[in-house]
Amino acid sequence: MWWWLLACTSGDPEPTSAGAPVAEQSQRTTQPSAPGTYQPPGAFPSNGNQGDQTSGASMQDPTGFPRFHQRTPPSGPSPSRSEDWTEPIQLSGSTMGFRPQLGVGGDGTLHLVYYDHSEDGDRLHHRLRVPGGAWSDPERFGHDEGRNWGPDLVVTDDGRALVTYDHTRPDFSGQVYFTTWDPGADGGWSEPLPLTPDDGGEVGSSHLADGNDGIAVVWIGRELDPGVPFRPSARWLMNGSWSEPLTLDDTGREAWHTNVERRADGSVLAGWDLGQGGMENRILVRRGTAGRWGPLVDLSEGRWWGERPHFAFADDGTDHVTWFHRTMDQPLQVYTRALSHTPSGARLGPVTTLSQGLGGYQYDPDIAINRDGVLCATWGWDGGSDADLVFSCNRGSGWSSPARVAPGGQDKPGLPSLVATPDGSFHVVWVQWRRGVSSVWWASLRP
Numbered sequence: 081m082w083w084w085l086l087a088c089t090s091g092d093p094e095p096t097s098a099g100a101p102v103a104e105q106s107q108r109t110t111q112p113s114a115p116g117t118y119q120p121p122g123a124f125p126s127n128g129n130q131g132d133q134t135s136g137a138s139m140q141d142p143t144g145f146p147r148f149h150q151r152t153p154p155s156g157p158s159p160s161r162s163e164d165w166t167e168p169i170q171l172s173g174s175t176m177g178f179r180p181q182l183g184v185g186g187d188g189t190l191h192l193v194y195y196d197h198s199e200d201g202d203r204l205h206h207r208l209r210v211p212g213g214a215w216s217d218p219e220r221f222g223h224d225e226g227r228n229w230g231p232d233l234v235v236t237d238d239g240r241a242l243v244t245y246d247h248t249r250p251d252f253s254g255q256v257y258f259t260t261w262d263p264g265a266d267g268g269w270s271e272p273l274p275l276t277p278d279d280g281g282e283v284g285s286s287h288l289a290d291g292n293d294g295i296a297v298v299w300i301g302r303e304l305d306p307g308v309p310f311r312p313s314a315r316w317l318m319n320g321s322w323s324e325p326l327t328l329d330d331t332g333r334e335a336w337h338t339n340v341e342r343r344a345d346g347s348v349l350a351g352w353d354l355g356q357g358g359m360e361n362r363i364l365v366r367r368g369t370a371g372r373w374g375p376l377v378d379l380s381e382g383r384w385w386g387e388r389p390h391f392a393f394a395d396d397g398t399d400h401v402t403w404f405h406r407t408m409d410q411p412l413q414v415y416t417r418a419l420s421h422t423p424s425g426a427r428l429g430p431v432t433t434l435s436q437g438l439g440g441y442q443y444d445p446d447i448a449i450n451r452d453g454v455l456c457a458t459w460g461w462d463g464g465s466d467a468d469l470v471f472s473c474n475r476g477s478g479w480s481s482p483a484r485v486a487p488g489g490q491d492k493p494g495l496p497s498l499v500a501t502p503d504g505s506f507h508v509v510w511v512q513w514r515r516g517v518s519s520v521w522w523a524s525l526r527p
Contacts, residue, residue, distance in 0.1 A: 145515045148410055148441060149462055149492050156439020158463050159470045162483035165523045171207060171215060171509065172196065172520035179230055180509040180520045182497040186237035187211070190501070191261075192509055193231045193243055194520050202227045204245060206261065206269075211503070215522075221259065221269040223247050232287040234295075234342075239263045244275070244286040244297055256286040256299045258317075275315055276325070280304055285338040285352075292346030293370040294318035298328065300335045300352070309334040312352050316371040323371055329354065329364060336361065337388040343367070344393040351379075351389035351401065360385035363403050367421055377426040379403075379417055384431050386415060392449040397421070402434070402445040402457055411443035414459045416479075434472050438482055439463060443494065446508075450500035456525070458485065458508050460494040469493040469510050471525070485523055490514070 171177070176197035183191045188211040195202045204222035209215045222228045227248040234242045241261035248254035257272040275297060276283050286299040295317040300310040312328040312335040328350060329335060338352040347369040355361030363379040363386050379401055380386065386403035393399055398420050405413040413436075418429035435442035440463035447457040455474040461467060461482070468488035472479045485508065486493070496510035505526040511518050 145492075145513060145518075146443075146494070148443075150515075151410070153440045153462055153464050154410070154412065157437060158440070158466060159438060159461060159468065159482045159484050161487065162471070162485065165471075165485045165525045168486045168521045168523045169215075170519055171522050172205070172218075174517065174519050176518055177520035178202075178511055178513075178518050179495060180497055180511065181231055181233040182499050182507060182509045182522075183233040183235035183241065184499045184501050184507070185235045185239045186502070187239065188501045188503060189235070189239065190499075190507060191233060191235050191241050192520075192522070193233045193241075194509075195228055195231060195245075197518075201225055202229060204228045204231055204243075206241070211501070221261070222257070222272060226250075227254075230284060230286060234288055234290045236290055242288060242290060242295065244288045244299075246284050246286055246299075247272075248284075251304065252282055253280045253304050254283050256283050256297070256301075258288070258297065275299075275322070276301060282310075284310075285336070287338055287340045289340045289342045289348040291342050291348045291369065296340055296348045296350070296368055298338050298340045298350050298352075300338055311335060312338055312350075314340075314350065314368070314373070316368075318371060328352075328366060328373060329376065339389055339391065340368075341391045341393070343399065344395050344397060349391055349393075349399055351391070353387040353389070353403070360405070360407065361387050363387075363389050363401070365389065365399075365401065365419070374421070375425070377419065377428075379419065379428065381428070384415055384417070386413075388444065390446045392447040392455060394449055394453060400447055400449065400455060402447040402459075404443045404445055404459065406443075411441050414442045414445045414457070416445075416447065416457060432479060434479060435459070435461075435482060438470075440467075444496060446496045446498040448498045448500045448506060450504045450506065451502065452504055454504075455479075456498065456500075456506045458496045458498050458510070460492065460496070460510075462492050465490060467492045469496060469508070471508075485525075486521070 180194040190209040192207045195204050205218040207215050229246045231245040244258050256275045259272045260270045282304050283301040288297045298314045300312050302308045302310045313325045315325050316323045333354045335352045340350040351365040353361035365377050367374040386405040389403045402416040404411050414434045416432045420427045443460045445459035449455050458471045461470045466488050469485040470482045472482050491512040491514050494511050496508050498508045507524045509522045
C-alpha cells in the first residue's frame, strides 16, 4: 500500500559481506560477534512471528493503524520531556491526515505532502512554509478519484517539488505516478505521469531521489496474486528520458518498505527490507549512479533484523542508516549503523540501539544530518497510556538519551519525516493517531 519501492539494475547480485567497521562513537553500541555474510533466502529466522502469506494492500488496515498498538507494551522507563523543540502545530484536519513527507529547498522553504483518508477516496495535499513564515493553505494535487497513497517528496535547490505516489483502485491494482510542482509556473502541478504499466498489477512504496545523474524512483510491485512476491524495481530519469524498469533484487523473498535518497556526493542509496510481512526481515541497500546499481549490502548481517530503512549522509561519504526491529509483531528496538563505500566493498560500523533503556514499543525511525554534522533521529514510542515522538542527537561524542519531542498523550505517534534546513535546525512532521482518526503535526529543533 503506502510502503513500497523503485529500482533499476541488471543481473542477480548477492549482497556483500561487511568489511572492517567504520569508526563511530556511541555510549549505546553493540558490535556483532563476527562479520555476517548474506544467507540464502531460506535461512531466515523462525522465532514464532506470524508472517501473512497474503501480502499487500488487502491485508492492511485502511486507516493505517498498526495492530501492535492494541496490545499492552513492555514495561520500562519512559522518556523525559525535552524543552528544545517548539510546541507542535497541527497541519492537517483532525479526521485522517496521513503519511506526511517533508522536504526543504535551497532557500530553506519547507514543503509538506500528505493524504487525507475518506471512504470515497484518499486525496493528496501540499503545503509550504518560507523561513520564519506561516504554513500556506493546503493545495490538492494528484488524482481526483481512487486511493492516492504513500507520497514521497524531494525539493530541488531551485525550489521545484518532485513527488511520486501510488494510485490504487478498489481491487488494489494500481500504478506509480510522478508529478512536479514548479514555483515559476504559477505554483501549478504537472499532469501525473504513470511510471508503471496499467496491467492490473499491484504496486506500492514508491520513493524518489534527485541525484547528480538524474532522478531515481524505486517501488515494489507484483501481479495481483497473493502467491506472487513483491519485487523492488527502479527507473531513472536522465537527460529527459525514463529508463526501462529493472529489478533491484531477485533473491526470491518478498520486498517491503523501500526507500531511496540522495547521498552527499550526488549518487543515491536505495534500501528495503527483505522477507515476509510482520517477520524479522533483512535490511538491504544498493548505491546507484547514472542508471547503474552497485552490489547488494546486507546491513542486518544475519542478526540485526528490521524494517523501514532511512538514511542520512555525511559530507565525508559516510552513510547513516536507521531502522526498527520487530519481534513477535512487537517493535522493540530502533537501530542505527554507519556504512561507507570503498573500492574493495562496503565497510560497516557497529550497530547502535538508539532506543536502549526505554520501555514500550519503538518504531518508524527517521534520521537527518545538518550542516554542522550533527545527527538527529526521531521515532515513535508507545508506552501504553502514554505515547510520544522521541528523538536522540549525536554531536560527535555519542547519541544522547532518548527524550520527548512533544508533551505526549494517548494518541500514538508514527511515520515521522525529518529534515535539516540550511540554518542548521531540524524540522519533523509526523502522524498522531488512534484507531480510525489521525492528524499531521510539525515541530522544529535548533541544535
